[in-house]
Amino acid sequence: MQQQSPQISRRYELDWMRVLAFGLLITFHIGMFYVADWGWHVKSEHSSDWLQYPMLWSNQWRMSLLFFISGAASYYLIRKQGGWHFYLTRHSRLLLPLLIGIAVVIPPQLYWEIKQAGQLGNLNYWQFWGAYFDFNHPAFDGYKAIMDTNLTWTHLWFLFYVFIYGGVAALMTPILKFVAKPLELGALKCTTFSKLVLLLVAPLYFVFTDWLLAGTRNPQIRPQFLL
Numbered sequence: 001m002q003q004q005s006p007q008i009s010r011r012y013e014l015d016w017m018r019v020l021a022f023g024l025l026i027t028f029h030i031g032m033f034y035v036a037d038w039g040w041h042v043k044s045e046h047s048s049d050w051l052q053y054p055m056l057w058s059n060q061w062r063m064s065l066l067f068f069i070s071g072a073a074s075y076y077l078i079r080k081q082g083g084w085h086f087y088l089t090r091h092s093r094l095l096l097p098l099l100i101g102i103a104v105v106i107p108p109q110l111y112w113e114i115k116q117a118g119q120l121g122n123l124n125y126w127q128f129w130g131a132y133f134d135f136n137h138p139a140f141d142g143y144k145a146i147m148d149t150n151l152t153w154t155h156l157w158f159l160f161y162v163f164i165y166g167g168v169a170a171l172m173t174p175i176l177k178f179v180a181k182p183l184e185l186g187a188l189k190c191t192t193f194s195k196l197v198l199l200l201v202a203p204l205y206f207v208f209t210d211w212l213l214a215g216t217r218n219p220q221i222r223p224q225f226l227l
Contacts, residue, residue, distance in 0.1 A: 042109075
């Protein structure tokens, strides 16, 4: 008799956290266009010093939040689908969008970056896009990326990392199930006090690690280091 997958209700709080996290991510990258003294692909003539403060604040936890949301969603998918099926679906859900992004979404950004640097010559965008797949084209001499080719995923690196982590999680499914069972039972006994402690521990951890690492790097390059 085939064992049925456990029924899992949709976790709408994860959906809202994802919306807020990606809204913050989009806002952050728009700010990179205007923030002063930080390197970026394309910079505006108008810059602001005060933008560094809210952006440094969000830098302490925004990517950790995205990985947390992805991990939580992966956990529920593995419970529902099983580790092997979960891993197979990662190819179409993550690798396919990544490949499309590398071929279609990233080239316009790279075009304006090289154009602003004055290294594009007389190439229009479509000529540039063709040269993007010519790994010997001189326009990309200073912009080699994936395996020393012109191809780059720039800020789509998150998809590749999540794909790799998902594969590891799928292989560790038996161990994760063994560990998760007592945690689920324990979660039912969480008190209000323990939840408040958990809410305090997470931000204090980020503050501590940021303070710990701050002394190991030059403050002048700190914003660039945190990108």
